[in-house]
Amino acid sequence: MIKVVVPFRLKNPKVRLSLFMSEKERRELALSMLLDVVKALEESGVEVELTVVLSEVDEDEVEEVKERLEGMNFSWKVETDPRDLNEVVNDRLEEKVAVIVSDLPLLNGTVLTKFFGVKADVVLAPGRRGGTNMMLVRRLSRGFRASYHYGSFAKHLSLAKVAGLKVEVFDSFFAGCDVDTPDDLLDVMLYAPNSETGRCLRRMGFRVALEKNPRLYRLRVRR
Amino acid sequence: MIKVVVPFRLKNPKVRLSLFMSEKERRELALSMLLDVVKALEESGVEVELTVVLSEVDEDEVEEVKERLEGMNFSWKVETDPRDLNEVVNDRLEEKVAVIVSDLPLLNGTVLTKFFGVKADVVLAPGRRGGTNMMLVRRLSRGFRASYHYGSFAKHLSLAKVAGLKVEVFDSFFAGCDVDTPDDLLDVMLYAPNSETGRCLRRMGFRVALEKNPRLYRLRVRR
Numbered sequence: 326m327i328k329v330v331v332p333f334r335l336k337n338p339k340v341r342l343s344l345f346m347s348e349k350e351r352r353e354l355a356l357s358m359l360l361d362v363v364k365a366l367e368e369s370g371v372e373v374e375l376t377v378v379l380s381e382v383d384e385d386e387v388e389e390v391k392e393r394l395e396g397m398n399f400s401w402k403v404e405t406d407p408r409d410l411n412e413v414v415n416d417r418l419e420e421k422v423a424v425i426v427s428d429l430p431l432l433n434g435t436v437l438t439k440f441f442g443v444k445a446d447v448v449l450a451p452g453r454r455g456g457t458n459m460m461l462v463r464r465l466s467r468g469f470r471a472s473y474h475y476g477s478f479a480k481h482l483s484l485a486k487v488a489g490l491k492v493e494v495f496d497s498f499f500a501g502c503d504v505d506t507p508d509d510l511l512d513v514m515l516y517a518p519n520s521e522t523g524r525c526l527r528r529m530g531f532r533v534a535l536e537k538n539p540r541l542y543r544l545r546v547r548r
Numbered sequence: 549m550i551k552v553v554v555p556f557r558l559k560n561p562k563v564r565l566s567l568f569m570s571e572k573e574r575r576e577l578a579l580s581m582l583l584d585v586v587k588a589l590e591e592s593g594v595e596v597e598l599t600v601v602l603s604e605v606d607e608d609e610v611e612e613v614k615e616r617l618e619g620m621n622f623s624w625k626v627e628t629d630p631r632d633l634n635e636v637v638n639d640r641l642e643e644k645v646a647v648i649v650s651d652l653p654l655l656n657g658t659v660l661t662k663f664f665g666v667k668a669d670v671v672l673a674p675g676r677r678g679g680t681n682m683m684l685v686r687r688l689s690r691g692f693r694a695s696y697h698y699g700s701f702a703k704h705l706s707l708a709k710v711a712g713l714k715v716e717v718f719d720s721f722f723a724g725c726d727v728d729t730p731d732d733l734l735d736v737m738l739y740a741p742n743s744e745t746g747r748c749l750r751r752m753g754f755r756v757a758l759e760k761n762p763r764l765y766r767l768r769v770r771r
Binding site for chain 2: 341436450451453454455473474475476478479496497498499500501506508511512515516533535542543544
């Protein structure tokens, strides 16, 4: 059994997309992405115990998240913790814990089954712009801790090595696509059109369009 | 033995970066990325026969590319072919051929060894914005052909299935990072700082900087 921690923020999420979506829409997007991660966990067939840690303490928001998770056929709970992400994670870091970010709509059960199967003390999945999208800790050692924000992948790799832990890098395109920019939304629509997030984006009126300039041979997300 | 085709363009490459780099610099960037792909091939330990297909017929440009490839300890040649990318590739598509795009600075020997080891008729590695970054064809069948531009990954997947070929998706973050935007350059500087491309970007004065806005916890490439 593996404990899975998914930190989650529902208050004004995904600010880099605020030119393209209202706050209400970005909340809907964040919830859809969370649901895709949860569904991938379900599909993986691995026995997990999920804790979604909500950074807000607002009761309505807790209910909103719980509503989405209803019906999942594995053990889950929602906690609230308003502290910084690093404190949230480090307080829950122990052996046999995985930390997965909540914005991975391309994730699926096959990728997660492989991830949970990697035999190393610490397994790290790199994300776009330097983040750690997934982290699996099988063995803890003094000195290893979560250190998110600003290029966390390199920091985690180095912290694990210094702590004398055996580290493996989990090389996955589908786990690597966290969502911050319009280009990332394009990848959702192309690679996971039927995910919760893909359907959410289509409901909002987003679609894939060809770039007008033929020299560029480029696809874009438009509304 | 696997024949590897790498299509390459040296004339005004990477136009989406033209706000940030001169044409001369973008040429230098393109050559550095090509060299990273070639070095990864060398590191893979797999017996390959490389053909770099240059879209220009300019003699100086052929020489410029050849100069960079000097000293590689495997069989390589440079051809010129000014036709559209699809014609360039389809004319060279046969059994035991791999097509690799030239802008994958995060690629390394380990990833390529795995890629060449996948047992399927057609192996496809997805790229950002829907492209096919690597394609390995072990068996050909009527109807399967290269169809680049505008979301080629989905097209190749579907063409291979229709042609009755066994397809595998090669899921790799490092093979998935093709370079078109400043965010892609950030990934080069974070994940492959000592690659030819990483060093080329540093020589040009690019560096990784923290976003000023603390709410965003974001890294950027700056000059």
